[in-house]
Amino acid sequence: MPVKACCSSFLNTSDPNWWSPTNWCCLGLAFLFLLGCHAPHPPNESRSPAQSCSQMATNAPVERWLPVDCLLPGQIRRIGGIVYSTARRPVKTTAQDCEIRGGEYVAYDRANYQTALKVWLGQAEEGDPKAQTYVGDIYEKGLGRPPDFAEAAEWYRRAAKQGYGPAKVSLGLLYERGLGVPKDEKKALDLYRSAAGLENLEADFGVSAKVERLYRELSQLREALAAKDAELQKTRRDLADERKTLARERAALEAERQKLKRQLENLATGSTSNDEQVDALQTRMTALKQQLEQLGQRESQLLSQLDNLHHKNAQLSAEKSALEQERARLAQTIQEYERRLEQSSIDRDTAVARVPFGNFYAVVIGIDPYPALPSLPTADDDARAIADVLKTKYGFEVELLLNEEATRAAIIQTLTSYAQELTESDNLLVYFAGHGHWDKHDQGGQIVKVGHWLPYDAQKSERTNWLSNQTIADILTPIPAKHILIIADSCYSGALTSGGPIPEPPPHLSDPDRIRWLQVMAIQKARLALSSGQEGPVLDNLGGEHSVFAQALLEVLSTNSDILSGTRVYLRVAEFVTQKVGRRQIPTYQSIVHTGHSAGQFFFVPRA
Numbered sequence: 001m002p003v004k005a006c007c008s009s010f011l012n013t014s015d016p017n018w019w020s021p022t023n024w025c026c027l028g029l030a031f032l033f034l035l036g037c038h039a040p041h042p043p044n045e046s047r048s049p050a051q052s053c054s055q056m057a058t059n060a061p062v063e064r065w066l067p068v069d070c071l072l073p074g075q076i077r078r079i080g081g082i083v084y085s086t087a088r089r090p091v092k093t094t095a096q097d098c099e100i101r102g103g104e105y106v107a108y109d110r111a112n113y114q115t116a117l118k119v120w121l122g123q124a125e126e127g128d129p130k131a132q133t134y135v136g137d138i139y140e141k142g143l144g145r146p147p148d149f150a151e152a153a154e155w156y157r158r159a160a161k162q163g164y165g166p167a168k169v170s171l172g173l174l175y176e177r178g179l180g181v182p183k184d185e186k187k188a189l190d191l192y193r194s195a196a197g198l199e200n201l202e203a204d205f206g207v208s209a210k211v212e213r214l215y216r217e218l219s220q221l222r223e224a225l226a227a228k229d230a231e232l233q234k235t236r237r238d239l240a241d242e243r244k245t246l247a248r249e250r251a252a253l254e255a256e257r258q259k260l261k262r263q264l265e266n267l268a269t270g271s272t273s274n275d276e277q278v279d280a281l282q283t284r285m286t287a288l289k290q291q292l293e294q295l296g297q298r299e300s301q302l303l304s305q306l307d308n309l310h311h312k313n314a315q316l317s318a319e320k321s322a323l324e325q326e327r328a329r330l331a332q333t334i335q336e337y338e339r340r341l342e343q344s345s346i347d348r349d350t351a352v353a354r355v356p357f358g359n360f361y362a363v364v365i366g367i368d369p370y371p372a373l374p375s376l377p378t379a380d381d382d383a384r385a386i387a388d389v390l391k392t393k394y395g396f397e398v399e400l401l402l403n404e405e406a407t408r409a410a411i412i413q414t415l416t417s418y419a420q421e422l423t424e425s426d427n428l429l430v431y432f433a434g435h436g437h438w439d440k441h442d443q444g445g446q447i448v449k450v451g452h453w454l455p456y457d458a459q460k461s462e463r464t465n466w467l468s469n470q471t472i473a474d475i476l477t478p479i480p481a482k483h484i485l486i487i488a489d490s491c492y493s494g495a496l497t498s499g500g501p502i503p504e505p506p507p508h509l510s511d512p513d514r515i516r517w518l519q520v521m522a523i524q525k526a527r528l529a530l531s532s533g534q535e536g537p538v539l540d541n542l543g544g545e546h547s548v549f550a551q552a553l554l555e556v557l558s559t560n561s562d563i564l565s566g567t568r569v570y571l572r573v574a575e576f577v578t579q580k581v582g583r584r585q586i587p588t589y590q591s592i593v594h595t596g597h598s599a600g601q602f603f604f605v606p607r608a
Contacts, residue, residue, distance in 0.1 A: 070098035129164035149180025165598030168195035196599035367434035382550035436490030526600030552576035
């Protein structure tokens with residue numbers, strides 16, 4: 001019997017002849033095969049037994065390393081004398097792994113809407129949130145037909161109700177963009193926060209934020225009080241000057257009136273009469289009386305203003321007293337806060353050490369020169385320098401693929417191998433420095449742009465060895481690492497980023513709050529991409545030994561001495577790049593959709 005037929009018969013547990021001698025023979029063959037895989041190596045070899053088996057698969061066609069939707073056979077279980085098979089189980093894995101485990105799949109480049117749904121719909125309808133999210137992804141992507149965003153939202157909603165983070169992120173993106181659901185940015189933000197586990201934690205970030213707010217309020221009160229004091233002093237000076245002026249004018253008018261009165265009396269008793277002179281003096285007297293009355297009115301007004309100022313002064317005094325009380329209370333609060341902060345700072349190193357960051361791995365790819373494409377003068381040096389800083393400063397285990405080592409098959413096999421090697425407590429960084437390109441793709445009647453990495457064996461006129469962003473995202477999906485960051489320094493690298501916002505803590509957090517935020521983010525799943533530009537060409541270099549983007553990244557990573565989130569890396573790199581080249585090249589940093597992202601972060605943790 002051929003081996004394939006033998007294995008097929010052995011895995012068909014519904015066959016009444018399952019316990020036949022033929023199947024026992026197959027079991028023996030499988031045992032001998034595994035025994036051979038675990039045979040000891042010669043003394044001069046350091047490979048592990050698992051590497052021996054994986055080496056046998058290295059010569060397999062690269063398509064067998066690509067991810068597929070695999071429907072595994074049910075498990076064989078026995079209760080007493082009853083032997084039965086469980087329901088078939090869907091998983092995302094490589095085609096090769098699916099074959100080894102006896103699963104059913106459709107080849108990567110032949111998969112479509114119907115074949116993908118066939119694998120996941122049954123388990124999704126049974127209520128599995130991960131399967132429900134995959135079904136939502138299938139409807140959103142379209143896979144050979146126009147996307148159905150409304151149906152995608154419904155499946156995401158089912159999974160989100162069960163608390164599944166990736167579904168919340170995907171549903172939030174639909175609300176943010178108004179696809180299949182009414183556009184609602186607030187609802188999208190709430191979903192992002194919930195996916196990140198921050199809906200309750202953000203409310204607890206109030207101690208340092210409250211103290212900072214009180215400092216601002218105190219400063220504002222001091223400024224307002226100073227302004228009121230200045231206003232009061234100016235008004236008092238103006239009133240004093242005005243009263244002096246009024247007093248002088250009143251005295252002058254009174255002297256003039258007395259003078260006119262004496263002149264009138266002299267005219268009345270004089271020997272001669274001058275009616276015209278008397279009339280003029282009387283008119284002048286009347287005018288002086290009117291001026292005196294006006295001065296009296298002005299004086300009354302000034303006295304009223306003075307009363308108001310006295311009242312205002314009393315209010316200011318009361319406000320000043322309240323401010324002093326608030327200042328004393330605030331000072332006590334700040335003193336208590338600083339005491340707690342000082343105490344917490346003592347334990348900071350210990351607390352940070354308790355944050356479950358996990359182990360860090362990196363695949364660093366640099367290609368220069370290309371045999372069939374123009375040379376990139378810095379890509380090889382960029383990759384070596386990035387690998388060195390990751391290894392020496394941040395403790396990454398680095399796998400370096402340079403030039404002819406970075407073929408399409410080698411990149412796919414290397415990345416896929418991490419699906420078996422990493423755990424949910426690990427972190428993976430993939431850095432690519434090389435050519436990039438994009439082309440148009442027909443997706444169910446809709447023309448969409450698809451970005452590509454160009455490996456060492458890529459040719460401009462032949463796309464066989466191009467590596468699409470979609471393939472990269474699909475390879476990431478089965479990898480169990482909690483945090484994965486793609487850093488791409490190539491043209492059109494921004495096509496890989498299309499997700500929603502990435503959580504970042506409020507500024508000026510206290511150490512205890514920051515540690516709590518790190519602890520939350522450290523356990524959230526993250527699938528992120530930092531690209532050197534958007535959907536267009538990027539600059540190689542400006543005459544230096546590194547590209548503009550790589551120089552910025554090296555500067556940020558090599559000078560850093562604190563725990564650094566991917567967002568902070570992006571902000572500093574973007575600032576460096578825009579200072580050098582302006583808006584000709586704008587880096588991007590977003591999550592990668594349909595890869596299981598759950599609003600987490602990637603962290604760079606310097607060695608102690």
